[in-house]
Amino acid sequence: MADSFPQNPFKPGAGRPPAHMGRRPEVERPLLEVLTGLRTGEADNQLVYLYGPRGNGKTVLLGWLREQANRQGGGSIAFVRLIPEDLESPEQLCRRVVGALRRTPGILDHLSVDLETGIPGLFKVKLGGRDDPILGLSDWLDRDRHPVLFAVDEAHEADPASLGRFLNAVQRAGEHRPVCAVLAGTPGLQDALSAGKASFWTRGRSLAVGLLSESEAWAVLARPFIDAGFGGDDDAGAELARAADDYPFFLQLYGAEAWDVVRTSGSRRLLTDHVPDVIRATSAVRRQYYAQRYDEFLRVGALPLAKDVASAFQRSAAPMTNAEINRLLARHAGNPAELRSLLNAGGYVWRDDDDRWTPGIPSLMDYVLEETAPEPDRREPAP
Numbered sequence: 031m032a033d034s035f036p037q038n039p040f041k042p043g044a045g046r047p048p049a050h051m052g053r054r055p056e057v058e059r060p061l062l063e064v065l066t067g068l069r070t071g072e073a074d075n076q077l078v079y080l081y082g083p084r085g086n087g088k089t090v091l092l093g094w095l096r097e098q099a100n101r102q103g104g105g106s107i108a109f110v111r112l113i114p115e116d117l118e119s120p121e122q123l124c125r126r127v128v129g130a131l132r133r134t135p136g137i138l139d140h141l142s143v144d145l146e147t148g149i150p151g152l153f154k155v156k157l158g159g160r161d162d163p164i165l166g167l168s169d170w171l172d173r174d175r176h177p178v179l180f181a182v183d184e185a186h187e188a189d190p191a192s193l194g195r196f197l198n199a200v201q202r203a204g205e206h207r208p209v210c211a212v213l214a215g216t217p218g219l220q221d222a223l224s225a226g227k228a229s230f231w232t233r234g235r236s237l238a239v240g241l242l243s244e245s246e247a248w249a250v251l252a253r254p255f256i257d258a259g260f261g262g263d264d265d266a267g268a269e270l271a272r273a274a275d276d277y278p279f280f281l282q283l284y285g286a287e288a289w290d291v292v293r294t295s296g297s298r299r300l301l302t303d304h305v306p307d308v309i310r311a312t313s314a315v316r317r318q319y320y321a322q323r324y325d326e327f328l329r330v331g332a333l334p335l336a337k338d339v340a341s342a343f344q345r346s347a348a349p350m351t352n353a354e355i356n357r358l359l360a361r362h363a364g365n366p367a368e369l370r371s372l373l374n375a376g377g378y379v380w381r382d383d384d385d386r387w388t389p390g391i392p393s394l395m396d397y398v399l400e401e402t403a404p405e406p407d408r409r410e411p412a413p
């Protein structure tokens with residue numbers, strides 16, 4: 031008999047739009063304000079930084095922002111999505127920008143350039159004979175009043191010099207037109223920006239992308255079941271959300287497994303009885319995921335530091351202040367600023383908008399403590 035069970039809607043992975051997106055009003059609202067500012071032309075030059083530990087949903091938020099720009103901008107906002115390599119070469123950057131402009135209805139009417147001539151030539155020849163395509167690009171941005179939103183994902187990977195040059199071009203263009211750059215990256219993004227030359231970046235708006243709230247995490251797990259007509263125990267969703275630490279990647283992982291468990295159980299309902307099976311079935315994937323983070327510390331000889339941080343959080347579940355984290359760093363060999371960057375880079379612990387340090391994935395701390403616990407001596411004493 032054909033399996034009539036609907037396709038699994040959960041999307042564990044990278045950047046894949048979830049069936050139900052857990053909301054973060056504190057991040058979404060300012061992003062929507064950026065779009066309004068671009069549309070009304072009231073936006074000053076705007077820089078926004080979306081930063082947070084891996085797997086929290088920064089790429090998903092950029093996808094959501096693009097949808098909102100298309101919907102609310104009535105097609106008038108050119109949404110230019112970029113990756114760090116695009117910033118390295120001015121030609122590539124221009125190619126990307128023109129590609130995005132081509133897809134934005136109405137905008138080519140305003141482009142008084144020959145798009146077939148090749149991008150560097152296009153900006154050189156048609157826009158004031160400049161040699162640098164970035165300058166040409168800023169010239170064009172200056173002349174055309176169309177709003178442009180640049181979204182750079184994985185921005186922490188960008189070479190600081192290219193990032194600085196790009197931000198300078200955006201800044202120049204912003205003097206004459208509505209333009210905004212949204213940079214998304216791990217908490218290490220701020221270190222990458224500090225290393226660049228564009229000092230005005232500190233005036234950008236930072237938006238921390240942390241774990242979801244308890245109720246949103248529940249909705250991420252439960253909504254797809256409810257929408258498919260397979261309601262269940264509210265407690266089952268809540269228990270799974272708690273076990274997933276309200277962490278978006280684990281929520282998708284558990285959701286996908288729970289869907290399969292419900293399918294094979296024939297119950298057509300997500301029940302609390304299913305929860306242990308889901309947790310058991312996903313434990314290998316979770317441990318692999320933790321192991322990658324663990325190995326990053328192992329490779330650079332920073333496991334004692336990772337362990338010390340984990341023990342501190344085990345003793346007190348509260349976030350740490352800067353002074354507390356600095357005291358902890360002082361117990362370890364090495365430059366404290368570099369050690370702090372190491373912790374912050376991938377979001378093992380990270381500094382949020384309130385200047386508090388919290389674990390990126392709380393359960394990773396348990397894994398580190400478990401793996402670094404002294405082994406009992408396996409050699410049996412001689413009889």
Ligand SMILES: Nc1ncnc2c1ncn2[C@@H]1O[C@H](COP(=O)(O)OP(=O)(O)OP(=O)(O)O)[C@@H](O)[C@H]1O
Nearest residue numbers: 043044045048052084085086087088089090278279
């Ligand atoms: N708001 C959300 N609600 C539900 N699931 C989400 C949400 N945001 C992200 N996810 C899911 O979490 C996973 C990771 O998302 P995403 O790749 O966007 O994270 P990221 O922060 O960009 O990670 P990285 O730093 O590794 O690039 C994906 O499986 C995605 O479907």
Ligand SMILES: [Mg+2]
Nearest residue numbers: 045088089184
């Ligand atoms: Mg991402």
